[in-house]
Amino acid sequence: MDATGAGATGDLESEALKRKKRIEALRQLKEQQQQQSADESTEQQQLPGPLFRSYKPADEELQKSSLPLAVPETVDRQISHDLDKAAEPPNVEEIDLLNLAPRKPDWDLKRDVAKKLAKLEKRTQRAIALLIRERLMEAKSDGVDLVNAVNSLN
Known part of the structure; x- marks a missing residue:
């Protein structure tokens, strides 16, 4: 009985060592993949440039980042738009008493x-x-x- 018990114990230990080696190899592979993805993300990530809304920069490179000046709308267009809206008849919906009255629970x-x-x-x-x-x-x-x-x- 001692011979079979010693052989079984040796097999178990060798299997445990193989498992440990496989787990260690998987850990190293995972770490390498994470490192590569981190390197790629830092290379691909590009920071946004400044966007000037009300500031007018003196430098020519920074002037590219400024927004173009907004063209104000003429008063004539606004007035004509308001008059067109006023000319349309208002949409008056008839009030239904069933919708106003409270409903039963x-x-x-x-x-x-x-x-x-x-x-x-x-x-x-x-x-x-x-x-x-x-x-x-x-x-x-x-x-x-x-x-x-x-x-x-x-």
């Missing part, structure tokens, strides 16, 4: 159930018609008229 539930109720109403009407037909068939055999069959249903 369960209005949304009723709205959601309305489709299902419509479907059930159709089924109910079909079932009532089927019952009336069945009673008429029985009535033909018994000799009872249509009025009694319909009245007995209600």
Whole structure:
């Protein structure tokens, strides 16, 4: 038993060493990839230049970074635009009293159930018609008229 136990222990130790080597190799590979990606990101990253909005730089290189002067809109255009807006009739919506009045707390539930109720109403009407037909068939055999069959249903 000692021979098999010693052999198994040696195999386990050698397997553990192999695993440690693989893990170390993976760590080194991961570190290299991270280093490369960090180097690439610093090379690709370019800082934005200054943007001058109200300052007029004296240097020619910096003048390239300044914004062009804004052209003010003429008063004539603004006035004509305002007059055009005023000429259009105002959009007055009629006020609906149903929209102004407060709704009952369960209005949304009723709205959601309305489709299902419509479907059930159709089924109910079909079932009532089927019952009336069945009673008429029985009535033909018994000799009872249509009025009694319909009245007995209600």
